[in-house]
Amino acid sequence: xxxxxxxxxxxxxxxxxxxTALGAFAGIYIGAIPGxxxxxxxxxxxxxxxxxxxxxxxxxxxxxxMGGVYGGSRTAILLNIPGAPAAIATSLDGYPMAKKGEAGQxxxxxxxxxxxxxxxxxxxxxxxxxxxSEFAIKFQPRDYMLIAVMGILLxxxxxxxxxxxxxxxxAFGILLxxxxxxxxxxxxxxxxxxxxxMNGISSxxxxxxxxxxxxxxxxxxxxxxxxVKQKIDRIVPLWGDIKRHLSLTLQSSGIGVIIGALPGTxxxxxxxxxxxxxxxITKNPDVxxxxxxxxGLIAPESANNAAVGGAYIPMLTLGxxxxxxxxVIIGALFIHGLNPGPLLLLEKPDMFWFTVGxxxxxxxxxxxxxxxxxxxxxxxxxxxxxxxxxxxxLLSVVGAYSINNSVADVWWMLGxxxxxxxxxxxxxxxxxxxxxxxxxxxxxxNWRRAIISERESLPDFVLGILTSPLSATLLGIIxxxxxxxxxxxxxxxxxxxxxxxxxxxx
Amino acid sequence: xLKTLVGAFALSMAASxxxxxxxxxxDLQGVIQWGxxxxxxxxxxxxxxHVEKELGRSIVMTNKTGGVGVIATxxxxxxxxxxxxxxxxxxxxxxYKVMGLSNLDYSNxxxxxxxxxxxxxxxxxxxxxxxxxxxxxxxxxKNPGKVRMGSTGPGGLPSxxxxxxxxxxxxxxxxxxxxxxxxxxxxxxxxxxxxxxxVLGAAVEHVKAGRIKVLAIFDKQASxxxxxxxxITADYPQFESLLPWGPFFGVFVKSETPDDxxxxxxxxxxxxxxxxxxxxxxxxxxxxxxxxxxxEANSFLKKWQSTTSxxxxxxxxxxxxxxEFGIPKP
Numbered sequence: 001x002x003x004x005x006x007x008x009x010x011x012x013x014x015x016x017x018x019x020t021a022l023g024a025f026a027g028i029y030i031g032a033i034p035g036x037x038x039x040x041x042x043x044x045x046x047x048x049x050x051x052x053x054x055x056x057x058x059x060x061x062x063x064x065x066m067g068g069v070y071g072g073s074r075t076a077i078l079l080n081i082p083g084a085p086a087a088i089a090t091s092l093d094g095y096p097m098a099k100k101g102e103a104g105q106x107x108x109x110x111x112x113x114x115x116x117x118x119x120x121x122x123x124x125x126x127x128x129x130x131x132x133s134e135f136a137i138k139f140q141p142r143d144y145m146l147i148a149v150m151g152i153l154l155x156x157x158x159x160x161x162x163x164x165x166x167x168x169x170x171a172f173g174i175l176l177x178x179x180x181x182x183x184x185x186x187x188x189x190x191x192x193x194x195x196x197x198m199n200g201i202s203s204x205x206x207x208x209x210x211x212x213x214x215x216x217x218x219x220x221x222x223x224x225x226x227x228v229k230q231k232i233d234r235i236v237p238l239w240g241d242i243k244r245h246l247s248l249t250l251q252s253s254g255i256g257v258i259i260g261a262l263p264g265t266x267x268x269x270x271x272x273x274x275x276x277x278x279x280x281i282t283k284n285p286d287v288x289x290x291x292x293x294x295x296g297l298i299a300p301e302s303a304n305n306a307a308v309g310g311a312y313i314p315m316l317t318l319g320x321x322x323x324x325x326x327x328v329i330i331g332a333l334f335i336h337g338l339n340p341g342p343l344l345l346l347e348k349p350d351m352f353w354f355t356v357g358x359x360x361x362x363x364x365x366x367x368x369x370x371x372x373x374x375x376x377x378x379x380x381x382x383x384x385x386x387x388x389x390x391x392x393x394l395l396s397v398v399g400a401y402s403i404n405n406s407v408a409d410v411w412w413m414l415g416x417x418x419x420x421x422x423x424x425x426x427x428x429x430x431x432x433x434x435x436x437x438x439x440x441x442x443x444x445x446n447w448r449r450a451i452i453s454e455r456e457s458l459p460d461f462v463l464g465i466l467t468s469p470l471s472a473t474l475l476g477i478i479x480x481x482x483x484x485x486x487x488x489x490x491x492x493x494x495x496x497x498x499x500x501x502x503x504x505x506x
Numbered sequence: 507x508l509k510t511l512v513g514a515f516a517l518s519m520a521a522s523x524x525x526x527x528x529x530x531x532x533d534l535q536g537v538i539q540w541g542x543x544x545x546x547x548x549x550x551x552x553x554x555x556h557v558e559k560e561l562g563r564s565i566v567m568t569n570k571t572g573g574v575g576v577i578a579t580x581x582x583x584x585x586x587x588x589x590x591x592x593x594x595x596x597x598x599x600x601x602y603k604v605m606g607l608s609n610l611d612y613s614n615x616x617x618x619x620x621x622x623x624x625x626x627x628x629x630x631x632x633x634x635x636x637x638x639x640x641x642x643x644x645x646x647x648k649n650p651g652k653v654r655m656g657s658t659g660p661g662g663l664p665s666x667x668x669x670x671x672x673x674x675x676x677x678x679x680x681x682x683x684x685x686x687x688x689x690x691x692x693x694x695x696x697x698x699x700x701x702x703x704x705v706l707g708a709a710v711e712h713v714k715a716g717r718i719k720v721l722a723i724f725d726k727q728a729s730x731x732x733x734x735x736x737x738i739t740a741d742y743p744q745f746e747s748l749l750p751w752g753p754f755f756g757v758f759v760k761s762e763t764p765d766d767x768x769x770x771x772x773x774x775x776x777x778x779x780x781x782x783x784x785x786x787x788x789x790x791x792x793x794x795x796x797x798x799x800x801x802e803a804n805s806f807l808k809k810w811q812s813t814t815s816x817x818x819x820x821x822x823x824x825x826x827x828x829x830e831f832g833i834p835k836p
Binding site for chain 2: 140180320335339340
């Protein structure tokens with residue numbers, strides 16, 4: 001009974017209600033601007049809310065977290081610049097929809113799916129948190145390595161016209177990810193003695209350049225083309241549409257919760273995996289993937305918001321952050337005099353139920369603010385290209401600069417923008433490059449941890465994978481995915497070739 | 507949105523015109539050397555709000571992990587010496603030269619405040635086949651090289667404690683490096699490593715909850731926070747000559763920073779660190795408050811560097827002799 005009071009305390013106290021709403025609103029716009037991250041916003045808030053009670057501070061942070069993860073989809077759909085890495089997959093089908101005049105519909109759909117995904121994440125948090133966190137910390141370095149390998153397989157789904165070009169782009173991304181000081185030994189790799197290279201290449205700068213700037217440059221080819229008139233008659237998706245995709249939404253949310261709960265991975269990887277999953281299980285999409293498939297929007301958007309609930313799971317039960325944002329929130333709890341740790345759940349169960357209830361509230365506000373104002377936003381892409389493209393460039397420069405307040409990142413962003421333009425001209429997709437740079441360190445670090453743990457013995461390493469049920473399952477999934485891409489499997493079980501990948505490359 | 511953009515742009519322009527006399531004109535950037543949730547992170551995030559009140563500006567903190575903290579240290583050293591970028595770090599840079607990691611150490615920086623020092627403890631996975639440090643030593647000697655120790659890379663706290671252990675005992679283990687003691691403690695709970703040396707403060711909540719067990723305190727006396735944990739010298743008096751030893755946490759700026767800026771930062775941190783809530787938080791987590799700056803801090807840093815560099819070098823872990831850099835033998 002008492003739990004119920006805490007659950008709804010933020011719903012009935014006007015100040016908490018207001019702060020959650022404010023957070024969700026601010027989060028959407030912070031999340032939408034590339035380079036401004038939720039982590040950054042929450043860190044700033046820690047100092048700002050220091051003298052407050054802990055609950056109002058948490059309400060504001062929860063709101064920002066929820067809204068911010070969703071907000072990244074805005075610019076991804078409208079301008080092809082993902083507001084955050086978690087929205088990379090969203091741009092793959094969201095932006096083509098906008099180009100066809102369906103931006104309003106795309107934003108509406110992603111808002112509703114983010115809401116459902118967020119809700120699934122919170123329900124799992126409320127019902128199964130202790131079990132899932134025990135499961136999540138069981139992941140060994142070799143399991144993280146296998147997850148990274150699973151991630152690398154997504155190259156197949158992201159390659160576009162040619163698998164070979166996709167593999168090249170992915171490998172290039174992995175190579176870029178190794179630049180800088182070796183995270184294990186601090187040996188310099190590909191730095192050529194340059195200090196600015198020691199910090200590595202920012203994946204956010206790369207993302208802004210390759211997606212946003214390159215697309216702006218590409219659009220200059222059609223400078224005289226009339227901007228597509230946006231259909232804004234139907235923004236809230238039809239109930240039938242939601243129901244038809246409910247199974248995909250729930251599966252994607254499941255992926256999101258688990259990946260979000262793992263202490264070493266977050267919403268970006270979850271969204272990409274969900275996108276790949278959608279592509280695999282959708283036999284006959286109305287529109288092909290990459291050209292504006294609704295499924296390609298539904299999966300990543302539900303997954304990345306489900307990862308929010310997921311990230312809270314190890315944090316609230318064990319005091320272990322599920323991602324960068326919850327790590328900051330742990331710091332906030334700490335300076336508010338709480339001891340975030342495994343005992344928090346026992347000593348202060350109110351904290352847990354308050355967070356659960358407050359997250360639901362934040363999710364609802366995100367839905368409300370997400371669905372209003374869409375009409376004005378879709379006008380952005382209707383404005384003349386002579387106005388739009390300088391605006392995109394300005395946004396990209398500001399975004400790249402604000403990652404680290406570093407001009408070097410701006411140069412990287414512009415350089416990769418031009419490079420991405422040529423890649424696109426020659427039929428290379430840019431998404432695998434970003435996939436590569438994101439997964440590079442996850443794979444590198446964990447492979448080395450795993451092999452060091454086995455005292456550099458490959459047979460022991462393989463034996464370790466085969467004898468652990470968890471690792472063996474992950475390996476099984478990888479083998480299965482590879483197997484389903486063989487010609488034999490496709491001839492036998494495959495329906496008409498639906499996706500653009502491997503089939504065309506054969 | 508346009509307003510936000512204009513605002514952000516104006517802010518970035520303001521950065522280049524900031525003058526020392528009215529420091530701080532804009533928010534400061536705090537670069538934390540270790541991962542979120544680890545001990546350095548916790549100390550920095552809890553002192554910052556008190557300091558912000560003194561400075562009247564926010565300290566925006568980011569974790570820049572990797573390479574035993576070299577990445578963050580290197581990063582701050584490439585930023586302008588205007589006091590707007592703070593290095594929030596632990597003891598590691600004092601070993602970079604000996605470890606061959608970097609040519610930087612704290613002599614390149616000015617100690618705004620050495621906030622506190624920590625006491626190392628040795629903790630283990632709760633299902634590990636040993637319950638005391640003595641049992642661990644026996645177990646390691648029976649299975650040389652097979653026991654996995656959580657580490658944070660060469661020069662990190664676990665590796666130094668490991669060097670001290672192997673300098674006095676027959677103690678061969680496999681060190682698996684993680685991105686800081688937070689992630690390593692998580693991995694230990696999942697069974698990826700069997701034991702690890704960690705700062706008391708980062709591990710204490712997990713010990714109290716019974717999720718991990720404490721084998722020994724790496725100190726001469728027991729800690730009031732964990733009174734049941736046995737000091738290592740009780741069974742192995744040979745460690746007495748090395749103790750007390752421990753990590754420390756401090757806030758630094760580049761040494762070329764203008765003096766009036768340094769003075770403002772020192773005053774703000776001194777007052778912030780004296781805050782009752784922060785002091786209570788330190789002692790609750792088993793840290794010893796230091797709150798020193800300038801020359802006092804510098805002599806502490808030099809002494810620490812000389813003791814530890816030689817231990818590490820004598821243990822065969824260092825790549826270069828401390829002599830090369832003029833680090834005196836203690």
